[in-house]
Amino acid sequence: MDRPQGVKYVPAIAEPTQAKFERVPKEEILGHGHLACPGCGAALSMRLALKALGRRVMIAGPACCWAVCDGPWPYSATGVPFLHCAFETAASTACGIRAGLAARGIDDITVMTWAGDGGTFDIGLQALSGAAERNDDFLYVCYDNEAYMNTGVQRSSATPELAWTTTTPPGAMPKLQPKKNMGEIVCAHRAPYFATATVAYPEDLIAKFERAGRTRGFRMIHILSPCPPGWKSEERLGISLARRAVESRVFPLYEVEGGTKWRLTQDPPKRPVAEYLKDQGRFAHLTAAQVRQIQGHVDAEWDVLKGRLETGDRR
Amino acid sequence: MRDVITGNEAVAWGAARARAQVVPAYPITPQTTIIEGIADLIKKGELKAEYIPVESEHSAMAACIGAAYAGARAFTATSSQGLLLMHELLHWAALARVPIVMAEVNRAVAPGWTIWTDQNDSLAQRDTGWIQLYCQDAQEVFDTTVQAFRIAEEVDLPVMIVLDAFVLSHTAEPVDVPDAADVDRFLPPRKPKFVLDVDNPCAFGGLNGPDVYQEFRFNQQASMTAALEAARRSDNDWAKMFGRRYGLIEEYRTEGADTILVASATPASTAQDVVDKLRAKGKKVGLVRVRLFRPFPAVELRKALAGAKRVAVLDRNISPGHHGIFCEELKSALYGMPKAPEVRGFIGGLGGRDLTPDSIEEVFDRAMGPKKEEEIAWIGHKA
Numbered sequence: 001m002d003r004p005q006g007v008k009y010v011p012a013i014a015e016p017t018q019a020k021f022e023r024v025p026k027e028e029i030l031g032h033g034h035l036a037c038p039g040c041g042a043a044l045s046m047r048l049a050l051k052a053l054g055r056r057v058m059i060a061g062p063a064c065c066w067a068v069c070d071g072p073w074p075y076s077a078t079g080v081p082f083l084h085c086a087f088e089t090a091a092s093t094a095c096g097i098r099a100g101l102a103a104r105g106i107d108d109i110t111v112m113t114w115a116g117d118g119g120t121f122d123i124g125l126q127a128l129s130g131a132a133e134r135n136d137d138f139l140y141v142c143y144d145n146e147a148y149m150n151t152g153v154q155r156s157s158a159t160p161e162l163a164w165t166t167t168t169p170p171g172a173m174p175k176l177q178p179k180k181n182m183g184e185i186v187c188a189h190r191a192p193y194f195a196t197a198t199v200a201y202p203e204d205l206i207a208k209f210e211r212a213g214r215t216r217g218f219r220m221i222h223i224l225s226p227c228p229p230g231w232k233s234e235e236r237l238g239i240s241l242a243r244r245a246v247e248s249r250v251f252p253l254y255e256v257e258g259g260t261k262w263r264l265t266q267d268p269p270k271r272p273v274a275e276y277l278k279d280q281g282r283f284a285h286l287t288a289a290q291v292r293q294i295q296g297h298v299d300a301e302w303d304v305l306k307g308r309l310e311t312g313d314r315r
Numbered sequence: 316m317r318d319v320i321t322g323n324e325a326v327a328w329g330a331a332r333a334r335a336q337v338v339p340a341y342p343i344t345p346q347t348t349i350i351e352g353i354a355d356l357i358k359k360g361e362l363k364a365e366y367i368p369v370e371s372e373h374s375a376m377a378a379c380i381g382a383a384y385a386g387a388r389a390f391t392a393t394s395s396q397g398l399l400l401m402h403e404l405l406h407w408a409a410l411a412r413v414p415i416v417m418a419e420v421n422r423a424v425a426p427g428w429t430i431w432t433d434q435n436d437s438l439a440q441r442d443t444g445w446i447q448l449y450c451q452d453a454q455e456v457f458d459t460t461v462q463a464f465r466i467a468e469e470v471d472l473p474v475m476i477v478l479d480a481f482v483l484s485h486t487a488e489p490v491d492v493p494d495a496a497d498v499d500r501f502l503p504p505r506k507p508k509f510v511l512d513v514d515n516p517c518a519f520g521g522l523n524g525p526d527v528y529q530e531f532r533f534n535q536q537a538s539m540t541a542a543l544e545a546a547r548r549s550d551n552d553w554a555k556m557f558g559r560r561y562g563l564i565e566e567y568r569t570e571g572a573d574t575i576l577v578a579s580a581t582p583a584s585t586a587q588d589v590v591d592k593l594r595a596k597g598k599k600v601g602l603v604r605v606r607l608f609r610p611f612p613a614v615e616l617r618k619a620l621a622g623a624k625r626v627a628v629l630d631r632n633i634s635p636g637h638h639g640i641f642c643e644e645l646k647s648a649l650y651g652m653p654k655a656p657e658v659r660g661f662i663g664g665l666g667g668r669d670l671t672p673d674s675i676e677e678v679f680d681r682a683m684g685p686k687k688e689e690e691i692a693w694i695g696h697k698a
Contacts, residue, residue: 058511060381068522076518081511083384084520085377086407092374096339096381096389097511099365103336103387109513127377130370 021203025051034077036069039235041225041242042143043069044199046078046114049141049221052209055080057110058101060094062124063087064116065150066143088123090115091131094138110213111138117158118148121180132189132218139212140220142182145227153230158182160250161297162290163282164232170285178297182222183256190259192217196251198224200243204253204265211255224251232281244276249302254309262308273298316492322483325453325490326392326418326476327352329460331362332498333416335390336505337382339367339375341397344430345480346420349392372397376404376415383413384519386510388464390415394480395422395436402440405473409444410535411520414467414474414505417445418460421580421631422480423666431667432480434580434632438608438640444535446474446542447608449579453488458559465502465549470538477608480667482581493557501556539610546607563612565604566619568594572601574683575620575656577645578629579605582670586629589675600679605641613648620649623656627682629675629694631664638662638691663694670695 029050036043042065050057057080061067067084071077085093090113098111115124120142128140147165148154155165157180168175186194193215197205205223212219224245226238233241245251246266250273253266273295277283286294320328326349330338340350356362365382369375372393379389393401398419408415423433437447446466450456456478463474478484509519523531546563554560565583568590569575578586583604593600603619605612620626626649630639637643642660649655661678664670674695681692 055516056513058385058513070518070521072522072524073518073527074521076516076521078518079516081513081516082518082521083381083511084518085380086403088373089377089380089404092339092369092377093381095367095369095374096337096378096383097385098381099337099339099367099378100382100385100387100389103365103382104385106385126370127374130374133370134368136367 024202024206027051029055029079031077031079033071033075034069035071036065037229039226039228039238040065040069041145041199041223041227041238042066045143045205045223045225048199048202048205049209050079052206053110053112053213056108057112058097059083059112059114060085060090060097061114062090062119063150064119065145066114066116068150087119088127090119090124091127091136091140094140095131095134095136098137113138113140115140115142116150117142117144117146118156120144121158121182122156129189132186132191132220135192135217137216138218140218141223142220143223143225145225145230146179147230149227149230161294162286164285165282183254186220187256187259189218191220192258193219193255194222194259195220195255195265196222196224196253198242198246198251198253199226200239200246201253201266208255208265230282232284233279237279241276241279244271247271248273248276249298250276252302252305254305261310262305263310317489318492319487320453320490321348321485321487322450322453322456322478323348323420323485324352325457326460326478327356328490328492329457330390331356332492332495333390333461333464333502334388334504335362335364335416336387337365337367337379337389339369339378339382339389339391341369341372341375341393343372343394343397345422345484346392346394346397346418348485349418349420372400373404376401376408379415380404380408380411380413383415384411384511386505386507388505389413390417392418392420394420395424398436398440399424402443405440405443405445408473410531412471412535412538414464414471416460416463416467416474416476418476418478420478420480420484429666430480432482432631433665433667434640437475437477438632440475441609441640444472444539445609446472446539446546447477448474449477449606449608450483451581451584451604453483453486453490454559455561456483457490457492458553458557458561461498461502462549462553466542466545468505469545470542471508472535472538472542477580479581497556501552543610543612561606562615563607564615564619565606567602567604569601569603569619571599571622573599573624574627574679575601575603575623576627576629576675576678577603577605577641579608579641580631582629582631582664582675585670585672586675589672589679592672593676593679598679598683608644611644611648616645616648617652620656625657625659625682627678628658628660629670629678630660630662631670633662633665659692661692661694663696668695
């Protein structure tokens with residue numbers, strides 16, 4: 001994919017998409033004392049992401065759970081420089097950090113955002129689109145727990161259809177709209193690299209962060225991040241639910257080069273969506289017909305995704 | 316270099332001579348020729364900077380904040396609706412203590428759509444924690460742009476340079492642009508006091524509880540107070556090197572004046588002619604131009620106005636439901652002063668309506684006249 005404008009664009013290098021477990025660095029960069037809830041997918045994701053990227057990372061973090069998780073001033077658990085920024089400015093702040101470093105001749109830092117779904121899918125989408133279009137040189141990470149969890153579980157445009165939130169009470173004001181498809185939006189910008197990931201597949205997640213760290217230009221990793229309080233699920237089930245989300249094809253794991261070369265990175269045997277929904281209180285109200293409706297939509301989205309995949313590159 | 320350039324071109328040259336390193340830019344009339352000018356100076360090699368064509372003013376300010384935290388010297392420019400869109404991040408920049416400099420071309424606020432000048436856009440940012448300097452000619456615009464970086468980086472607060480739409484932004488005047496090497500001696504490269512650093516990882520702007528937040532505000536206020544001295548020093552050093560001095564306020568023929576007009580920006584320059592005319596008729600009038608609005612130079616104003624019987628304040632702005640904003644600020648500064656002059660507020664020139672020598676003479680006449688004015692006296696108003 002030719003990207004004439006903006007920063008130096010180096011295409012992602014094709015390579016095995018699964019990191020070898022033995023290669024995962026033992027060093028912990030995320031510190032003790034972070035304020036994430038028990039079972040939080042974001043904390044596990046941050047831990048693994050930093051293992052993949054190392055310490056030469058600077059983070060722009062907008063309003064989201066992680067603004068709390070990092071700890072109260074003057075403490076910081078993240079372990080790398082962390083600039084808190086306004087809700088809708090993750091992408092624009094990161095773009096400024098990159099430009100500031102470039103102006104000072106510093107070129108060996110991974111600039112990263114760490115934003116929730118509200119800051120990404122909703123209020124921060126304009127800045128994200130601007131940065132993707134300019135091909136600004138940073139890694140945008142969205143840890144997606146599928147609602148405004150930090151403010152107490154309100155619907156976002158990342159909330160799945162028919163899920164309970166405090167602003168989508170079932171029966172009265174159900175969330176009828178399907179989840180916004182961030183991969184398609186970012187890939188429409190022909191961004192150098194986009195990937196989905198989740199903590200149930202740590203080797204896959206680490207490989208994607210390693211790859212994103214080596215790629216230049218605009219990169220994004222979209223992480224499905226289980227949230228026990230918001231999903232009304234047991235803390236011990238976070239990893240299991242993330243795995244079921246992938247197996248049921250609710251959240252397929254894939255990566256895209258240049259917006260056009262799509263490939264699945266995990267393709268486990270298919271499970272019914274009902275097995276993903278069943279241990280989450282946010283879906284407890286669903287009727288059998290509504291579960292069938294969701295299954296139908298998941299199947300249809302899977303067909304769309306399959307249509308985008310490169311032939312012969314399924315893993 | 317001495318050339319005939321517009322106020323906006325003077326801003327662009329000022330940013331270039333200050334060696335701004337990151338310029339996130341978004342167009343809006345009447346500011347646009349500033350960012351076009353900067354792009355042109357980059358093209359000509361007069362400025363080496365990362366130019367980011369952001370998708371909104373909100374992102375422009377966010378990128379400035381990010382760039383400043385990465386240790387770079389950041390600059391941007393805006394007007395009116397763009398400034399209002401930035402409002403959240405103006406607070407953010409000031410509390411994040413980053414020395415960003417921004418040129419703001421005063422343009423009235425919509426609706427209805429207008430591109431003409433008044434000060435409501437910038438004065439609505441009064442409490443954001445930005446230092447604000449109001450200019451009256453293109454030379455001052457250039458000089459103030461460079462001075463602003465010195466002030467900002469000394470006290471770790473952002474600075475807004477304010478100039479009137481068209482009357483100043485698009486009016487060409489002779490401007491002296493000193494050589495880069497000379498300006499470098501006035502403004503050395505930025506030495507950030509705190510910066511994102513992988514070898515010393517820190518978080519900036521994290522959670523604050525009631526146990527600490529107030530002290531951040533206290534420190535900000537202390538720096539604002541220090542900015543008065545920083546602005547004086549910057550102006551004095553500039554005068555020593557380049558022979559031009561402006562002060563925090565500028566007095567014009569205030570010696571022995573009974574009636575003093577307080578104004579800001581380009582109407583103050585028009586008012587100088589009016590003062591000359593009235594002085595020639597034997598009227599004891601003078602003029603004080605407020606150049607620095609935040610921090611407010613209360614001591615200087617009290618001193619300058621001490622001998623006057625009355626002060627007329629000309630406001631090209633209004634705080635709806637109250638008064639003109641400079642008028643209220645001045646009343647507050649003079650409160651409790653022994654033998655304080657009577658203060659009368661005049662509002663005019665809104666939405667770019669001309670403030671002519673005649674209309675300014677009307678201000679003096681009505682201020683000196685026997686008739687008790689309404690609480691707000693409107694100038695050039697169509698009844």
